[in-house]
Amino acid sequence: MFDNLQDRLSSILNGLTGRGALSEADVAAALREVRRALLEADVALEVVRSFTDRVREKAIGAAVLKAIKPGQMVVKIVHDELIAMLGEEGVPIDLNAPAPVVIMMVGLQGSGKTTTTGKIAHRLTHREKRKVLMASLDTRRPAAQEQLRQLGAQTSIDTLPIIAGQSPTDIAARAVQAAKLGGHDVVILDTAGRTHIDEPLMLEMAEIKRRSNPHEILLVADALTGQDAVNLARNFDERVGITGLVLTRMDGDGRGGAALSMRAVTGKPIKLIGVGEKVSELEEFHPRRVADRILGMGDIVSLVEKAAETIDAEKAKAMAEKMAKGKFDLNDLADQLRQMQKMGGMGGIMGMMPGMAGMKDKIAAAGLDDRMFARQIAIISSMTKAERANPDLLKHSRKKRIAAGSGTDAADINKLLKMHRQMADMMKMMGGKKGGGMMKQLMGGLGAKMGLGGGMGGMPDLSQMDPKQLEALQKQAEAAGLGPGMGKGLPGGLPGLPGKLPGLGGGRLPGLGGLPGLPGFPKKK
The missing domain is CATH 1.20.120.140 (SRP54, nucleotide-binding domain)
Incomplete structure (x- = not known):
């Protein structure tokens, strides 16, 4: 993005x-x-x-x-x-209206309206604790109504029963009535699209709007639309009157021009962005955070939020207890690698860290991409329970079996074992200090630099922070010298972390220093 x-x-x-x-x-x-x-x-x-x-x-x-x-x-x-x-500040979906709140989804065919309808319903159900009803008004595209029904079944969200032969406007009216009778808080209308804007489409949208009286009209647009995004947004806004934008496939667009153009032309806020195919991969759009990332200033708040969402509090506590005893086996290493994958991999994490955006190419060149994580997890998964608990058992014959099972070779296994030994030594040195994993250590170091009193004290506590406290982190980052005008990155190592730590092959990549638990970079010759 x-x-x-x-x-x-x-x-x-x-x-x-x-x-x-x-x-x-x-x-x-x-x-x-x-x-x-x-x-x-x-x-x-x-x-x-x-x-x-x-x-x-x-x-x-x-x-x-x-x-x-x-x-x-x-x-x-x-x-x-x-x-x-x-757009200055993020604007969430407005649910401040008498139930059922009607949300109308509009856009061109293929923009991802149906999938986005399911994602929004999932978000409102699980985050906002609202009872949601989804209704497909697309009577033209084959199996469109069935697609939404299956999405509802997968996510345990109610969908309006399909009645053949009804017009889109009749379905809209029936959906609102069914939501009232069913005690639903929100009803989402997934309207039909066309391959291009035409008069029949706009007339149909206007009639659906009249019959359902929506509180929110969200234009769903593909981030890859490019220059045509302006005409699309302007036409829908003038003819239907949109209240906000939802941009899909933001993860697949390295340019992002549609986001900048559509918001500027319509004056309507970008409310949500799709960042993946999973039903949970829908995020609120925060203008200030996005501007920070565009200028390479990082996005501490989003990094903290993502860490708080993905890190299991019980596992983190168990890890801290093991580290206090100086224990760190291959099961723990696999957990740490999976944790980094959930956080968005190396590229995703570095993109949100102040001064680190330019490191992504160096990281990729060093072979530290998500495929490497997957390969290392495959190696560990090919081991027996005893081997994962005690890597000293891994002699030549066992390594040969593991290599065959994981599609790797003995050199890959040796690299993994070396990295594990270095990490285990480091964990012993840390002795369980406010630890519990590489991301917790990383956030702790950043917290110390931002004057949060010896780090952030562990990710489970961060999940208890309110939005104002999280937003304050960005300002504190700037005050600590992690904001605008940073030049070419952070020299010598990340704030609050030693410049060189075991597990980095010497930690000699300029501007990175040492991140606890990350696989080794090649040493300078």
Whole structure:
């Protein structure tokens, strides 16, 4: 998500922050590059012009050019304008209306409306504890109604029974009535789409709106739509009147121009983004956090939230107790690797860490991708219970069997065992200090740097933090020097963590230092 734009803008703005003084010509040259980067990211031309004009107007002022650090001032202006373009604050789905709250889903065919309907219903059911009814109004696409029914069955969410021959408007009216009688809090109407915008589609949407009186009308759009996103959003807003946007396939688009364009053109908030195929992979859109990530400033709050959601409190406690006794076997290592996969893998984690966005290419070049994690988990899974508990049992014949079972070779197994030995030594050294896993140690180090009193004290406690406290982390990160104008990353190691730790093959990758529990980078020769 926004990978291409992030790389380009970070490079351009780092060139400004490294200079002692800026002239108007310097700012103008940088803005030309920013303009080109936005256009290449598929941001609409009218949006790009408006954005660069606003930045130029503020950046060429005397207050910036004569500032002590003018480059950082320009970065701040770009950052603030990005936030303004994306919508200032996150806007959740509005459920403040008499039950049943009607949510109408609109968009083109193939944009992911039905899947998104299921994801929103799942989110409202499990997070908001609402009783939801889903209804398919798509009578044209073969098996569209059956698709939604199956989604409901998989997630244990009610769907409106299918009655053949009913028109979309009649189904909408029946759905609202059924929701009232069934005591549902929310009813989601999954409307039909077309391959393109046409008059019959808009007339049908208007009639459904009249019959169902929706509280929210969400335009579902594919993030890969590109330049056509502007026309799509503008047409639906003018003819139907949307209240918000949901962007799908954000995980598959390295450009992100649709997000910037649609919000800027309609003025309607992006409420949710789809970041994967699973029913749980739907996230709230936070403009400030996204702007931070686009400029390579990381996203501490989202990292903390994701960690709090994915880390099992009981497992973390058990791990801490084992570490206190200096124990760390291959079962524990497998748990740690799975935990990192849930957090989004190395690329996902680094993308959310301040100053680490530029490390993703180096990490990939070093072979530290999610396939490596999967391969290491496969090796451990091919071992017996006794071998996982006691790696010293692994002699040549056993390694040969494990290699055959996991589709690897003896060299891969030896690398894994070496990494485990280094990690076990490190865990012994830590002696269970506020530990419980690599991500807990990582967040603890960041917490210490941000003045949270010796780290964050373990991920289970973070899950108890309220949203205001989590949002405050971003500001604390900036105050601790992890925010705008960081230049080229964090030298020598992550805040609060030693520069070199066992388990990193020497920890010599510039700007990374040592992350506890991460597989070894190759040593410099």
